[in-house]
Amino acid sequence: xAVVSQHPSWVICKSGTSVKIECRSLDFQATxxxxxxxxxxxxxxxxxxxxxxxxATYEQGVEKDKFLINHASLTLxxxxxxxxxxxxxxxxxxxxxxxxxxxxFGDGTRLSIL
Amino acid sequence: TQLLEQSPQxxxxxxxxxxxxxxxxxxxxxxxxxxxxxPGEGPVLLVTVVTGGEVxxxxxxxxQFGDARKDSSLHITAAQPGDTGLYxxxxxWDMRFGxxxxxxxxx
Numbered sequence: 001x002a003v004v005s006q007h008p009s010w011v012i013c014k015s016g017t018s019v020k021i022e023c024r025s026l027d028f029q030a031t032x033x034x035x036x037x038x039x040x041x042x043x044x045x046x047x048x049x050x051x052x053x054x055x056a057t058y059e060q061g062v063e064k065d066k067f068l069i070n071h072a073s074l075t076l077x078x079x080x081x082x083x084x085x086x087x088x089x090x091x092x093x094x095x096x097x098x099x100x101x102x103x104x105f106g107d108g109t110r111l112s113i114l
Numbered sequence: 115t116q117l118l119e120q121s122p123q124x125x126x127x128x129x130x131x132x133x134x135x136x137x138x139x140x141x142x143x144x145x146x147x148x149x150x151x152x153p154g155e156g157p158v159l160l161v162t163v164v165t166g167g168e169v170x171x172x173x174x175x176x177x178q179f180g181d182a183r184k185d186s187s188l189h190i191t192a193a194q195p196g197d198t199g200l201y202x203x204x205x206x207w208d209m210r211f212g213x214x215x216x217x218x219x220x221x
Binding site: 036044045091093095097 | 151155
């Protein structure tokens with residue numbers, strides 16, 4: 001089946017650091033990639049929708065200058081958390097979508113900011 | 115934005131019991147998906163329901179889509195500890211999830 005690889009799976013860094021998370025679709029070309037954030041014991045919250053070659057569409061309340069999304073190819077999207085602070089600590093999950101197929105999820109990145 | 119409400123939020127039962135969780139909305143969905151997520155992993159798609167009144171079975175799991183396509187239910191028969199997880203519903207095209215039902219099945 002379709003596989004989405006997310007890297008890194010776990011990262012710890014100091015406050016003020018910028019962190020980049022990669023999301024790759026390994027065996028298909030993703031028209032669209034989605035980025036979600038999940039706090040402990042809560043559901044996934046959609047942060048942004050990313051289409052290849054165009055600017056991401058951010059959900060209301062999500063700071064686009066804080067969470068930079070780049071979707072340079074049909075198989076790779078990146079989320080950069082800029083100047084991360086402890087409140088940015090969370091579980092970030094990406095998914096990739098071909099269109100008439102269900103979206104396929106990565107295994108998530110656990111980000112801890114000290 | 116189509117909002118999805120899931121209930122109950124938490125459910126803890128003994129192995130062998132039956133349970134039903136619900137996903138409701140005031141909006142009509144062209145199709146709806148159910149996922150299960152385990153800690154530290156991404157959600158895994160269980161089923162997509164498309165037709166109003168549709169019933170789909172996946173082993174001990176039975177999924178039903180309401181006639182008006184505004185609600186759905188997931189029924190698990192003879193729950194097992196391996197069923198433990200966060201159950202999420204989402205509009206297939208909306209890509210937004212309900213709050214989820216966190217199920218714990220105790221051995």
